[in-house]
Amino acid sequence: MVDETSASVNPARYVAGLARAAQRAGACLHDHTRVEKIEAESHNGARKFRLRTSRGTTTAREVILASGAYTTEATPALRRKIIPIGSYIIATEVLPAELARELSPRNRMIYDSKHFLYYYRLSPDNRMLFGGRAAFFPETEKTVRQSAEILPRGMITVYPQLRDTKVEYVWGGTLDFTLDVMPHAGKIDDMYFAAGFAGHGVAAATWFGTKLAGLVCGETDSLPFTGIPFPAAPIGLRSGHTWALPLAGLWYRILDFFT
Ligand SMILES: Cc1cc2nc3c(=O)[nH]c(=O)nc-3n(C[C@H](O)[C@H](O)[C@H](O)COP(=O)(O)OP(=O)(O)OC[C@H]3O[C@@H](n4cnc5c(N)ncnc54)[C@H](O)[C@@H]3O)c2cc1C
Structure with a gap:
C-alpha cells in the first residue's frame, strides 16, 4: 500500500526547531532539569502546583505532563498507565547511489505490517536506516548493543544486497504504549497530559501539545480524546516493573507467525 502524502523529517532537527519557536514566543526552557516531585497546594483559594526539580523548586498554575515513555515516579498516576517498549535503529555506511536507488527507487518511508515490525528509509546521504523492536525492553547500553546484532539480520532478510554492508551507527x-494501543489525553491529578503515541508521536505529540496549550489558555475543550477511559497497564508491563515484556514480545511473535 502506498501513501503518496507520506514524508520524512529529521526528528532531532525538528525538536530543536520546536524549542527555538517556543523560545521566540517567550517560553523559558530548562533542559537537564528533572522534576522529582509535584504537590498541589492552595493559595487564598487558588490551586497551584509546587514542583521540586533537580535544580530547585518552582510553582505553576497549570502543568502539562508530556513525559511519554520516560514518565517517572514524580507522576505515579500517569506512570502506571504507560507500557514502555524499546525501539532501535541501525544506520549503514553511505551506500553507492546506484545501490540506494535499487533499494528504494522512490526514496519512500517504508514499514511492514507485522506486530514486531521493521521500518526503514534512506537518509539524505544514502545510508540505509533500518529500525525495529529488536528487544522489547526500554533502551539501555545492553539492549542497544543487542540491537546492533539483531537488526542487521532483519535488514539482510529484506535486502540481501546489504549482506556485506557495514553498520556504522x-x-x-523508548515508546509509550498503552493497554488499548491508543493515545490518551485529558487531565490526571488535575494536570493536563497526552501520552500513548506508541511510536507515532512525531506529528501526533505536536498536535496534542497545541491542543493542550489551547486548553491551558482557556479555549473550550476540542480534544476528542478527553472522554475516553484510560486503562492502567497490567503489573509486569508498567514502567519500572517490565518483567512480563518478553511474554508480550513472544505473544506478538506468535501472532506474526500466524498472520
Ligand atoms: C527508534 C525510534 C523510532 C521512532 N520512529 C518514529 C517514527 O517513524 N514516526 C513517529 O511519528 N514517531 C516515531 N518514534 C516515536 C516518537 O519519537 C515519539 O512518539 C515522540 O518522541 C513522543 O514525543 P513526546 O514529546 O510525547 O515524548 P518524548 O519525545 O519521549 O519526550 C518525553 C520527555 O520527557 C522527559 N521527562 C520525563 N520525565 C521527566 C521528569 N520527571 N522531569 C523532566 N523531564 C522528564 C524525558 O526526558 C523526555 O525528554 C520513534 C521512537 C523511537 C525511539
Missing part, C-alpha cells in the same frame, strides 16, 4: 529509545 545504532541507537534506541
Whole structure:
C-alpha cells in the first residue's frame, strides 16, 4: 500500500526547531532539569502546583505532563498507565547511489505490517536506516548493543544486497504504549497530559501539545480524546516493573507467525 502524502523529517532537527519557536514566543526552557516531585497546594483559594526539580523548586498554575515513555515516579498516576517498549535503529555506511536507488527507487518511508515490525528509509546521504523492536525492553547500553546484532539480520532478510554492508551507527529509545494501543489525553491529578503515541508521536505529540496549550489558555475543550477511559497497564508491563515484556514480545511473535 502506498501513501503518496507520506514524508520524512529529521526528528532531532525538528525538536530543536520546536524549542527555538517556543523560545521566540517567550517560553523559558530548562533542559537537564528533572522534576522529582509535584504537590498541589492552595493559595487564598487558588490551586497551584509546587514542583521540586533537580535544580530547585518552582510553582505553576497549570502543568502539562508530556513525559511519554520516560514518565517517572514524580507522576505515579500517569506512570502506571504507560507500557514502555524499546525501539532501535541501525544506520549503514553511505551506500553507492546506484545501490540506494535499487533499494528504494522512490526514496519512500517504508514499514511492514507485522506486530514486531521493521521500518526503514534512506537518509539524505544514502545510508540505509533500518529500525525495529529488536528487544522489547526500554533502551539501555545492553539492549542497544543487542540491537546492533539483531537488526542487521532483519535488514539482510529484506535486502540481501546489504549482506556485506557495514553498520556504522545504532541507537534506541523508548515508546509509550498503552493497554488499548491508543493515545490518551485529558487531565490526571488535575494536570493536563497526552501520552500513548506508541511510536507515532512525531506529528501526533505536536498536535496534542497545541491542543493542550489551547486548553491551558482557556479555549473550550476540542480534544476528542478527553472522554475516553484510560486503562492502567497490567503489573509486569508498567514502567519500572517490565518483567512480563518478553511474554508480550513472544505473544506478538506468535501472532506474526500466524498472520
Ligand atoms: C527508534 C525510534 C523510532 C521512532 N520512529 C518514529 C517514527 O517513524 N514516526 C513517529 O511519528 N514517531 C516515531 N518514534 C516515536 C516518537 O519519537 C515519539 O512518539 C515522540 O518522541 C513522543 O514525543 P513526546 O514529546 O510525547 O515524548 P518524548 O519525545 O519521549 O519526550 C518525553 C520527555 O520527557 C522527559 N521527562 C520525563 N520525565 C521527566 C521528569 N520527571 N522531569 C523532566 N523531564 C522528564 C524525558 O526526558 C523526555 O525528554 C520513534 C521512537 C523511537 C525511539
